[in-house]
Amino acid sequence: MFFDLPLEQLQTYLPPRNEPSDFDSFWQQTLQEARSFPLGAKFEPVDAGLALIEAYDVTFNGYDGQSIKGWFFKPRSASGPLSCIVEFIGYGGGRGLPHEWLLWSTAGCAHLVMDTRGQGSAWRSGDTPDREPAGSSPQYPGFMTRGILDPQTYYYRRVFVDAVRAIEAARSHPVVDPQRIVVTGGSQGGGITLAAAGLVPDLAGAMPDVPFLCAYRSALEITDADPYNEIGHYCKTHRTKIETVFNTLSYFDGLNFAARAQCSALFSAGLMDEICPPRTVFAAYNHYAGPKQIKVYEFNHHEGGQAYHDVEKLKFMKELWK
Secondary structure, three states: OOOOOOOOHHOOOOOOOOOOOOOOHHHHHHHHHHHOOOOOOEEEEEOOOOOOOEEEEEEEEEEEHOEEEEEEEEEEEOOOOOOEEEEEEEEEEEOHHHHOOOOOHHHOOOOEEEOOOOOOOEEEEEOOOOOOOOOOOOOOOOOOOOOOOOOOOOOOHHHHHHHHHHHHHHOOOOEEEEEEEEEEEEEEHHHHHHHHHHHHOOOOOOEEOOOOOOOOOHHHHHHHOOHHHHHHHHHHHHHHHHHHHHHHHHHHOOOHOOOOOEEEEEEEOOOOOOOHHHHHHHHHHHHHOOEEEEEOOOOOOOOOOHHHHHHHHHHHHHHHOO
């Protein structure tokens, strides 16, 4: 059922952003520390049984120089320079197997898929551990409250750095045109997409699908669905630390990254989405600073447009390169 604001109100929904005064300096310092380590991007060919697609096992150094895995694909007949899609994965999933990622390479693009540290056991396998900082505070099961009492130790600080370094790894491949990088992902991957668009100023485009990690407090007030509810459970137990929690989350809110993003963007939203409520998606969309459009799936939940939205993304890419 419809549980959120009517569409005409969502289209103009622009809640105030809770942005810490040192937001930019926090991320500048974080990325500077990450870049003090060599990128070390390696692309090892793998035989995935795909006659028309070349597949590579990717390793690069992300946050704190820690090893991050991924896949890289390109059309076997292409020598470049190619546009490249850098894709981020939904909550709990990992990079899986090469044949699960054929859309973009069969469309003629290079494609890098970033494994998500510590995830990849809920619905698709992953290969990248999360070496969380020693002495991190207690957490509710899942990833949403890991290190949540301090922006320096919060889990998504590491993930967002990994995402920026994944873009740098894609740009380092000789077949990739570094000026034609587009980031995408659904749910958590959509939230990571927004962070990447806000942190990397010269992307060509961004395609966040039903993005997670936006307007945390608003989400918690209108849904009790996981993963947002992991934060709710934590606050229910740690009653005196609620403001500390939301101060930390303000450094990782998609609204604040959206307000800094300049590349062309294609969003999607499902109006019956109880996991990432429509108002949180539209809040990010309406704050997005660059050229933008959104596709709305009126009777869909968190699955959004699925294959129908893939068609819209292919159209968006075609228009982008004009």
